[in-house]
Amino acid sequence: MKRSHWPVGVMFVLPLILSVFGHAQLDKIVIPAGTPEDQALTTISNEQDTQKKVAMYQDFLQKYAANPAAAAYGNWQLSQTYQTAGDLQKALECGDKALAGSPHNLDILVTLVGIAQQMKDDAKTFDYAVKGGELYNSIGKQPKPEGMSDSEFAGRIKDEQETAKSSDEFLETAAFNAIVGEADAKKRMAYIERFTPAFPNSRFQEQIASYAMMSLSDLKDTSRLIAYAEKTLATDPNNLPALLLLAGTYADDPKPGSIAKAVTYSQKAIAAAKADAPDADRTRKVSAGAAHSTLGYAYMKQDKTAAAIPELKSAVALLKGLDDQQYAIALYRLGFAYAKLNRTTEAREVLQEAVKISGPVQQPAQDLLAKVNAARAKGK
Numbered sequence: 001m002k003r004s005h006w007p008v009g010v011m012f013v014l015p016l017i018l019s020v021f022g023h024a025q026l027d028k029i030v031i032p033a034g035t036p037e038d039q040a041l042t043t044i045s046n047e048q049d050t051q052k053k054v055a056m057y058q059d060f061l062q063k064y065a066a067n068p069a070a071a072a073y074g075n076w077q078l079s080q081t082y083q084t085a086g087d088l089q090k091a092l093e094c095g096d097k098a099l100a101g102s103p104h105n106l107d108i109l110v111t112l113v114g115i116a117q118q119m120k121d122d123a124k125t126f127d128y129a130v131k132g133g134e135l136y137n138s139i140g141k142q143p144k145p146e147g148m149s150d151s152e153f154a155g156r157i158k159d160e161q162e163t164a165k166s167s168d169e170f171l172e173t174a175a176f177n178a179i180v181g182e183a184d185a186k187k188r189m190a191y192i193e194r195f196t197p198a199f200p201n202s203r204f205q206e207q208i209a210s211y212a213m214m215s216l217s218d219l220k221d222t223s224r225l226i227a228y229a230e231k232t233l234a235t236d237p238n239n240l241p242a243l244l245l246l247a248g249t250y251a252d253d254p255k256p257g258s259i260a261k262a263v264t265y266s267q268k269a270i271a272a273a274k275a276d277a278p279d280a281d282r283t284r285k286v287s288a289g290a291a292h293s294t295l296g297y298a299y300m301k302q303d304k305t306a307a308a309i310p311e312l313k314s315a316v317a318l319l320k321g322l323d324d325q326q327y328a329i330a331l332y333r334l335g336f337a338y339a340k341l342n343r344t345t346e347a348r349e350v351l352q353e354a355v356k357i358s359g360p361v362q363q364p365a366q367d368l369l370a371k372v373n374a375a376r377a378k379g380k
Contacts, residue, residue, distance in 0.1 A: 025142055026135060026164065027105040029073045037070045050085050057081060072101030076108050083115050091115045092124070106135050106167050113174045122178040126191055129175035133198030136168040176204045179211055185218035210241040217245060225249060240287045243269035247294045251301065259301050266295035275318055282322055289318030293330040300337055308337050316350070328354050328361040335368060344376045
């Protein structure tokens, strides 16, 4: 019985072969049919008792330790046996040994990702997944063998990529979920910087860009945030998270010319969101509302308060019932704009709505409402 598991690159015959893999070639573990190793593995696979199977694999590994293919395959199977039995730590240890023996084996990495996920170890999950993504990318980078035609080589590359595609997609999803689950902004950004080259043209490209910009915003790394957002827009000019983050960042940036940039990016976000379109979903409406809010805020910083009010009213209308915190921000800004123009009755109405919403804007809204009430009383 010939044992092999794709994706593959070479048959293990001599220990020396392990050291001569091309950097872009995926490993295949092959146990030639009819050999003592193959016969022993057949006997083990027929064993139904888990504890006996574990002991048999351990004996196998000891007996065939000098055979790299047998050792890698045996450790891989023992890893999965331990995983089934619920001993995840031993499963991970054996999986690591298997990977050390067959370092370019995508299927072993898939197994290790599954074990790490069961252990709820996002760091290991991410590390194994990225290694797998890098391996998958290496398929298209391998040199063409001498004597092979271009069309034949292209066909072989395509076949290898198609064979490994489902594994790569599983690894990509696992790595993405690790990013989503990471609460520390610095670690999350470090993950993203490894994810992007490991999974180019990812299905999660837009979400990854959002998490990157959120992380850089949390880290208050304005220069990297702007650079990342502008890089994102270079390939995706209508990327709403990038447009909104640039608008908000520039609106609070004291440097000359920043407010004008905030206006420009806010207007672009409003146009890209198309909140009035029949197919506009919640995300697009909230994005448009936030963009109108930032645009109104920017106009106020330019002392264009009268122009700010229609934008802020549009923001309030779009955000009501969809995003309480963004709604509260828009209400506060609208109340501030009305107060600045001494339209105290209108200011009081919107601020009374804002103070009902728990969150970071509630206290500033209460303070501003108190000032507006005092001004109204004095005016009377």
